[in-house]
Each structure stands twice: as structure tokens, then as C-alpha cells.
Amino acid sequence: MTGLRYSTDGPDMALLTAVFTPFTETGELDLDTVPKQADDLVAWGSAAAYVGGTAGEGASLSTAERMALAERWCEVAAGRLDVIVHVGHSSLTEARRLAAHAESAGARAISAVAPYFHRPETVDALVDACAAIADAAPALPFTYYHIPSMTGVGLRASDVLLAARERIPTFAGVKFAHNDMVDLQRCLHLAGGRHEVFVGVAKLVLAAWQWGARAAIGSVYNFAGPLFRQLLDHAARGELAEARECQMLAQQVIDAAARHGGELAGFKALGSLSGVDCGGCRPPLVSPGPEQVAALGAEVTGLGFACRGR
Amino acid sequence: MTGLRYSTDGPDMALLTAVFTPFTETGELDLDTVPKQADDLVAWGSAAAYVGGTAGEGASLSTAERMALAERWCEVAAGRLDVIVHVGHSSLTEARRLAAHAESAGARAISAVAPYFHRPETVDALVDACAAIADAAPALPFTYYHIPSMTGVGLRASDVLLAARERIPTFAGVKFAHNDMVDLQRCLHLAGGRHEVFVGVAKLVLAAWQWGARAAIGSVYNFAGPLFRQLLDHAARGELAEARECQMLAQQVIDAAARHGGELAGFKALGSLSGVDCGGCRPPLVSPGPEQVAALGAEVTGLGFACRGR
Amino acid sequence: MTGLRYSTDGPDMALLTAVFTPFTETGELDLDTVPKQADDLVAWGSAAAYVGGTAGEGASLSTAERMALAERWCEVAAGRLDVIVHVGHSSLTEARRLAAHAESAGARAISAVAPYFHRPETVDALVDACAAIADAAPALPFTYYHIPSMTGVGLRASDVLLAARERIPTFAGVKFAHNDMVDLQRCLHLAGGRHEVFVGVAKLVLAAWQWGARAAIGSVYNFAGPLFRQLLDHAARGELAEARECQMLAQQVIDAAARHGGELAGFKALGSLSGVDCGGCRPPLVSPGPEQVAALGAEVTGLGFACRGR
């Protein structure tokens, strides 16, 4: 269904990492860091890399950069890690180019947000847009990426799922990045065994797992993959109290990152502390300075969160 | 200041047209229509063409298409019409490419919205983004395009103006596309004679003129330029009641367009009825069908609005 | 802690009903229906009646009506049902009067929303307001009722919980009526065994139960109490698939009510169909007409939802 090789038998949940895009100190794309990122994901067992999405600052890259990035990921991941390329763009023309490129570069799947300047106002218009993108990579599964806080498109993801699976032959499912658990439940219910609902809010992983979700995509797994693996191991063994403790610790770490320079920039800083340094964020995002990063590191250590690799 | 050749002596207000982008029936860029558009603007006295903005669906075009469009406009406008190229993009890298290209293509000025996926959260971050763009076209005046409904960036335009003129050598002013008259007044006050405030809400043209505004940019001038010229003539002669009648008629025409297929798609339909047919809108926007267009035409005719060219 | 007599030992979850306020055909308070409502709650095992809240249209009643309503509920419930009186008001002066009255009338507990015209802008200001109300009924447990969609006060409930328990001696917990599962989880975590988190979104009952919640307050229990009892029985027996089926059916019934005349008015219509007729809603809410009610009844029957009492 999703074209990905993780297993959803049993109680386990696959953790797919929305990878950061590495930049040099002057803000150029730093493709040499990609192999380190891939090694790291393989090391702790991430099920796939989701490339060029929100955490990957895809919208801040040029189309050429996005293609170069996707190619590199496909090369280094070959045979050991699935690559999903995010191809969403305000221009469907560019999105289609990115989709076709992803297919030719060897990606396993594509995914896209709704167009986010001129926005679709109905589910039909949104699904038409998704279909146009999916159609440009006809061999790859397509996942709609629902993230109203970024796109301003708040149409219910569950309604999109219902319409998209009728219209798009390669429709794989929904990446759900919104706190609204009611709509998430409806997605999980409607998806049944036929489509995937990728939980896109790390703070809701346990709740979604309890509702039957078997895959998550997120940027926190860049630095907190092992914590979430632990969470899921507890859950699978029926140790809910312990699973909740892990979930609450994750919450606190995420809140700390948000306080120290904003959620994404703070996450990227935690990623750097945890082993693979991807540099700062591109403007218009503002990266925390060294002092803020140190304070963040101290705070999460104080919470009992061990940065990986140390 | 703005690099444009319209005059702001006396009571007149320059009307700059945010031109539609012409598409063929299959949705391809239709550059052959551009000369007709330019002729039309010259004919009724539009002060300039603003290319590839919101009305021009710039965000729905590929970068290559945007460049081709800008080039064609610069060619056909040469010597008779100023061209301002909108270069805003979610990616500053692409925006800078577009800015440099606009300069080399012979544009008179550039303009940009705030980045609209990853969004600047402070005035400083926004002005940094503008500076990066302006810096790529150092010979051209730069105008910040304030349109919170599209970008989700609601930082006060007047605060941006204050900071930008200290930071950006080529800063020309603000295109203000928001109903908030309080902030618009503050912009006009702060701009003084040094910077331009382009009124970007056609419904506020008279109110802004009364506050001293001397330039407007909008898509309604694609089809209602003469009505607004009439409005301004009345205003300049002190015939405020008549000026208000023109303004209210414009309001009604705009509301009718909004009801028949959405503001932009409805405007584009009115443009087609008025002489230069630019085709429909690109997805994700949905164009009204022939029946809706006919109903719209009938409604605005009933209001007493004469479509141009007839 | 809450002053209520339901048990939270074991896996069961107490269902407290946010009762409708009965009106005559001319919109007058119809206190004669209250005993029937109370009998009905006792019959299916509702743990308590929450009186004069959102579903009870407390904000649409006069203070005198609210007092008369609270008195009648305390009378008819005596010895067999706990009564929580909602005393929130835009005026803290009125809220304090209502609180003192509830105590003298024999209520077991009080609860209040945030002031909702002039709104507290900080957690401190909100907790001060809660403290002022709680202080007027010093013998009764106080529950903060978090419902941002109605009050416009979006301060995190979990932050309110943290501050309120330090400041308010009678603080019992939070009634959480918001789709944001992240904040709900944080509330449940922080509450521990010391405070109650009443789940206020019926669509989240199962998810919250899985997170350890042991009490819910809602208006759907006016007509769907048995369905939720069934849901919880399945959950307690570990039959999660069946529990989810119940939850999804509830979702569909709620969505149907929302489509037929708005969530509250539609709920009240379902309540009437289910046995105890409480009449329509007071303006400014608009009640569905007989045809809409019939269509709603047919739709929910078609979903497999049996209206109680039939």
C-alpha cells in the first residue's frame, strides 16, 4: 500500500524520520552530511527517511536544491532505507517536476502538502491538486501531508482521505500533523487496513498507537528515535504507565525546544547535540545562538533526556 | 523613490495594474496575450504593470515560467509602461534568482511578499528576508508586499516600513493589501514624502486618497481602470459624493465577482468580458464555468457597470 | 477530591451528564421536566448532573432562572444523584452570587468557565478569577471548565491546572472541552491521583480513557449514555475493536446532529427523541423544525443508533 518495507504486523509502530536538511555555515546545501544522517537512521532502526518536508525546510530550498537533495538521499539509502520525497510546492507545475524527478531518482514514495499560497477551498479542489502531483510519478505511492498550521488549508484530513482514494490510483494515505485527535481517529477508522495514517504529531504517538496507528513520521526522531522506540516497546508489552512516562518526557523535551528558539530551529539544535550536526535553519527561520543551544541541552539533560551519541 | 515614472504632483493617484497571467485552455502560459494586455493598460492610462503577484498567480507558476513572463512584459512594455516584477517565493533562494533575473530583464522595480511556508515571526526576520531579496537586484527599488490573508504573516506593515527603510538601501515602500485602515494610515503617515504606500485594496482607494495616498496597485484595474479614473477625477474636483458613488459601485462589482467563483477567478472572468481574455485560473483555483461568467456579466451590467471594450 | 460519589476504582469511567435546560414552547423555564431528567439519569447510571453549563444554556438564562434551576435539581437529585452547578458568568459578581447560592441550595460541587467578554489574558488573571468564584462557595469543590470555542480563552488548561491547585484550596480539577489531545494528555499526567480531569469532548472518551481518564462530562449522555456505557464496558474487557466501533458510531451520531441544526440544538433534538423532551433552544440559538428533527432521527436510526426509550 505505502510502497515502504516496514512491517505493520504485530503491535509495533514504524518510526519514519522527517530528516533535517543539512546546511553549511553560509547556508549552502551540505550534501556531505546526508550519508551520516542515513547511517544514523539505520543504526537506531528508523523505517524510512522523509526528505524535504517541513523539518527539511523544503519550501526554503530551490527546486534544483530539492532535486539534488532527493538524489543524494536515494543514493545513500539504497538497499537499506526507504526514501519518501516531499514534493509539495505552491506551484503545481514545480510539484509535478519534483514528483517526476523523485520517481526517476529512485524514491520509494512521494508526499505533498496542499498548495499554500493560492489555496484549494474545497476537498475536490484539493484532491484535484493531489491527483495532478501523483499523476506525475505514476509508479510511486502518494501520501497527502495534512499540516494546516503551515498551509492554512484546514479541510478535514478524513474527508480528503475519503475522496482521494476514489480519485488517485496511487493514493497511499495521510500524514496527519495536527493536534485534532477527533479527525485523526476518523482517519484511522476510515483507513482500515487499506491506507496508512502516518501520525505527524510526536506528542500523540502513544494515543494514536492505542487507536491502532502503526506508523509515524516526525522530525523528533532525528534526535529522539530511541526514546520513542522505548515508548513503543513498553506499549507493546502492555506497560502503559511506562509508555506514558516516555511520552510525557518527549512532550517536555519538545516544549523545551520550542522555548529555546522555536520548535523547528530548536529541534535542529537538539539534532546537532545528538550526533549528526545539520547546521542551522535557513532564513526566514532564525537559529538559536550557541548560548541558547547550550541552555537547551542543559534543560533536556535535566529532564533526564540523554542526547544520543553521548 | 519608487523608480517609476508616474507623477504624484497634484491630487491625482496613479493606478498600477496587477496584471493577470494569461493561460491557454490547457493551462499553459500564453505569452502571446501579453502585448494585448500592455496595449490595453497604455490605452486607459495605467501607470505600470505589476507582474506575477497574487492576481498574476505567480505562486502557481514555475520559476522558469515566471522568468519568461517577466521577460515578455519587459519587452512589450519598453518605453511606454513601467514593469514591476513580483519575485516573492517561499524560498529566498528562488526569490533572489527571480530578483536578479528581473534586473537583467529590464524591470523598473521589484516587489515581494513575505516567505509564506516557513514564516518570519518577527519584524527583524521579515526585514532580513526582504533585504536578502533586494540585495539580489541592487539597482532596482524594492517594495514589500503586505498581504496577510495569503501569507499568514500579520506583522504590522507600518513596523516593517520603519525597519526596512533603515536596513534596505533600495527600499521603496509598501504595497498594502489588507482591510486594516488603522495600519494603512500609519503607513501613509510614516512614509511621508520619502516612501510610497501602494494601496492594495481597491475598496479603500478613495479613503486612502483622502489620507494622501497617491498610488494604488490592484487587479481590478484589469477591468475597472476607467471607473477608478472617474472616481479619482471626481475626488480631485472635490466632488466627494460622486466619488463615493464610484467607490460603492466598485464595491458591488467586486462583491459580485467574489460570489461568482471567488474573488480572483471572478476578477479574471470580468477581465475576459472587458476585452483582453486571459483564460481561466490555474489549479488549485477553480474557474467559473461559462454560465457563471454570463451570470456575473449580467449582474455587473445590472449594477450599471460597463465592461470595457463594449 | 471532587466531592462526588462516583467510584474511580477499576477501569470504569464515570459519565456525568451536562443536562439540557427544559423550556416550554414559549421559551420559559420548564422546571416540571427536571424530575423526569433526573429519573432518566438515575435509570441508566449517570454519575451526576452538571447543571447550567454550555448544553444547559446557562449563559442564556437570567441569574434568577439559574438559581431556580439549580434549586430544583438539588431537590430532585437529593440522595440519588450528585449535582454540579455551573456558575460561570461574564461578571464575576454574578458568578460569585451563583456560587454562594449553589452551596446553600445543596449542590455537591461548582464549576465555571473563564469570564468571556472581558477575558483574562494570563494564567494568573484566569486563576484569580477562578479563585474569586471558588471563594464564594468555600465548602464546595471547584472545577475549571475549559472551552475555548465558547469563551475565546485559549490559555492551556494544563497551565491553569498547575497554577490553580496552588492557589485555590477547593480546586478539584478541569473539565476539558477542546479537541487538543496534547493538552489533555498533559492535564491527565499532571493531575495524577490528586485532581480530576473530566473529558468534555465525547469523541475523545475512548482515547482519554486509554490515557487513564476516569470521568467525563458531556451533553451527549442525555441521549447516548447507554452507548457510552457499552463503549466503556468493551474497553474494560479489553475489547478495543468493539470499543472503537462504539466510539465511531458516537462520532457519526454527533456529526449528524451538527448537520441537522447545529451541535447543541441537534443534540437537544436527539434528547427529545430519546425520551425526555426538553423543548427547543433559546435564542440566539435556532432550533431545528419538526422536519429536520425527523430527518435527524431517521439518519441516526440508519446508522444503527437506537434512541433510548424506544
Next chain:
Amino acid sequence: MTGLRYSTDGPDMALLTAVFTPFTETGELDLDTVPKQADDLVAWGSAAAYVGGTAGEGASLSTAERMALAERWCEVAAGRLDVIVHVGHSSLTEARRLAAHAESAGARAISAVAPYFHRPETVDALVDACAAIADAAPALPFTYYHIPSMTGVGLRASDVLLAARERIPTFAGVKFAHNDMVDLQRCLHLAGGRHEVFVGVAKLVLAAWQWGARAAIGSVYNFAGPLFRQLLDHAARGELAEARECQMLAQQVIDAAARHGGELAGFKALGSLSGVDCGGCRPPLVSPGPEQVAALGAEVTGLGFACRGR
């Protein structure tokens, strides 16, 4: 039309003051200050007192307090100042009581916001609510008070005006407290000579005057009435540059108040500095402390704003 005695002949604009409600240090209603307030309004030429509205913290008072306040204003204003009583309430039952009381107490007019907990969702439902209130004071003109930021009811005021004048025999007009100049223009246009549009945003007084508005209601006139009289005198003499200077100074003073403790609490502090001390605000609003008030006074003095009475 409005039942008020101000003149709208000629270019002048009537300034009606939305009076603060005076409180003692312990937060009790301080009716002894009302005569001083009335004297002050008469002294500088305010056209009327608008009592118990947003600035009057009407929603924070009990119904009994609102009645006592209205009575006192009617007494002290008798024969020299018109009194408009705001009777809006979340409960239409209470609003109708307040309306009937206002009529019996000798008010010249009533006014009400939309119900603000359960909110009308259509123009029809809102006008029904207004009609129910107006009907309880059949001898008094009724003005709808449009203030979406407080009520959460964003239905276009111009649409309400259109419907209300068909439905409500005593309909007088609209108090427009919203920055949206487009809707304000439409109100002014539709009102024609038949209904009043009271400008409720002090920052838009000049713009609205230029559009033909002839009355404003606001809380700034508690402390800045003379500045606005000066503004209007300049405008009437065609001295627009000077009028704009006054308007911009008002803007700056308002912004300063907003920074020092919030718009309303800061306004009330400025009122105290200007002669009639009405005390602080009631919770849940937070009043600035003495140091903040002093800083505010210094800031506005630095702007060139002379507090009255000094």
C-alpha cells in the same frame, strides 16, 4: 432617528463618550463619581454618555449594578446630556430586563452587542436577538453594537444594518467597532440619511468623517475629547494636514496606553490622569500599578499630549 439631540448639520461630528464605570479601591461600584464624569463631558462638549458598554465594563457588572449605574447617569445627565444605556448580555432575558429598565429610568436610547456565549450564526438569528431586546424598550431607539473582537460575532455589520431596519421599528443604526474600513464604508453608504453609523474606532475618526460619518462613540473621549474636537475643527476648516496630525497623535497615545497595561486598563489610567479618577478595572482585567501609570503619563506627555485638567 437616533433620539439624540446632537446636531449633524454642517461638517461637525458628534463625539459620544463611552464612559468608564467608576470603582472604589475594593472594586465596588462608586456612583458618587458619576456626577463628576457628567460635568466633565458637558464641560468639553461631549454629545452623550454611552453607559455600561465595553469601556464601562458592563459585562463585568451584575444586573443590579448595571441598573443602579444607568439610573444614576439618567439623574445626573437630565436636561444636559443624552444617555444611551448599553443593555447587551449573553442572556437575552437579562438584556430585555435591562432594556425595559433603561426606558423607565429615562434613558434616551439603548444599544446592545450580540449575545456572546451562545452566538448567533446567521444575520437572521442576530437580528432576531436584537429585535427581542429592542422590543422590551419600545419607546427607545436601538443601536446594534458591532465589536467582533469581544463577541466573536463577525457577521458583516452592513448586512445586519440592512436586515435590522426592515425588522426593528426602533432601529437607529450601528456602532461600528472594528478596523475593517470596507465594511464601515458600506455601512455609511447604506445608512444614508436614515440611520446613524457611530464610528467606534477612535483611530478611524478622520477617515470615517471624510466618508461622511457624523457621530462617533468611544472611550478615548474620556481623556482625549478636546484633541478630537481639535481634529474635527481642522477637518471642518479643510486643514487636512493638521487634522491628520491630531489623528496620528491620538494613535500614538492609544498605542502607548495599550503597551502600558492593555488598551482598556491603560485608557482608564489615562482618564484618571486627566481629571476624573474612575479607579482601576474589575477582574478579569488587570490594572496597571502606579509605576506603570506614571510611565504612561510620561510617555504621552512626551508625545505632546496634554492630559486634560492640568
